Amino acid sequence: MSRRHTSGHYDNLLRELKDRLLAMSGLTEQSLRDATRALVERSPSLAREVIDRDDQIDRLELEIDDLCLRTLALEQPVASDLRFLGAVLKIVRDVERIGDIGANTAKRVSELLEEPEFKPLVDLPIMSRTAQQIFRTSLDAFVNADADLAQQVIRDDRMLDDMYEQLLRELLTYMMEDPRTISRSLKFVFIAKGFERVGDHAANIAEMVVFLVRGQDIRHGTSADR
């Protein structure tokens, strides 16, 4: 019932899908980076930019969805392409959620910038960079169909979980020592939790890559989605 595609047309569609997904994830990564930079450099205008950028990321999700569904409808893809398109529909959602995390981080940063600094910012930027890198790697693994790289992402996500736990313990100490810092510390906790969730989304994407490449579903076999 399916037919093999030897035409360049279909290949072009798939390439366009990958390109748009990469463009979307590039913007999303930039949001994480800029939201963190807004905190470190105490720049409310940069935080504002990130919040405004979220609409653009959301529009890209809708466009990619649309292109996926049109491809499904018109091209009647074979089994492996079908799995690929199904994966794109899911991955684009993870990317969009990471975009939301970027925008939410920027919102919390805006609030924090109205209050005095209270803690040297060392761990949080490192955690943000790690999250960005894991996310980028998961997309690289997807577009290159690289299952080994995907496995690496799943391992690295656990590192991010550990960084979060450590930061949480540190912030708890601050809160207990000086209850006046509780409200601010909580905002840091939520920002860190966001970065930890970026890792979870990246691990989800990576599990999907392993599934696509090896035809083996390891989703839910790891503890990635927490």
Add this chain to the structure above:
Amino acid sequence: MSRRHTSGHYDNLLRELKDRLLAMSGLTEQSLRDATRALVERSPSLAREVIDRDDQIDRLELEIDDLCLRTLALEQPVASDLRFLGAVLKIVRDVERIGDIGANTAKRVSELLEEPEFKPLVDLPIMSRTAQQIFRTSLDAFVNADADLAQQVIRDDRMLDDMYEQLLRELLTYMMEDPRTISRSLKFVFIAKGFERVGDHAANIAEMVVFLVRGQDIRHGTSADR
């Protein structure tokens, strides 16, 4: 290129998809309910049951994905069915995430049960019930293709956001008054945040229903996904 389906076979497939999605979301809702009950009744064994149940929910996601992709491959559905199948692939992911929230809630409850009680549990069970109800309604709206009901879900999600903000403020007061409660209070904050995210997922599902029924994409038009 697509063909109309007048056969009962295809209708049966769609019905089976809906049934499985409902079975999965029923289990997921039960996890939220039981995790909350485990906290109120201080039952570690009930919390354990919820954690164990997550595997079953995860397996259902994989089965539904598989059925969706096979239907796409074999039935070459027309445009509206295609949109429906694309929506199922996305919705099943939201449901699975809600399942994770249930399991994570149960894990935090297990930790809390090892510590003494410190606060009357009034708001959290109410918030949990509201989240369950919004979630159930979003699925009802989906299987009945009821856009009005979906709009209701989107409105109700905002109520859940308000409940979360109020609970957060209350817990902040506890923490400031007695820093020894900070660690436990934080667990309550995370549980409440989980329920708030259930509402976000339900709102996502509801936006997809409006899209399916009215052919109008209101995703990202609301502030549902935060």
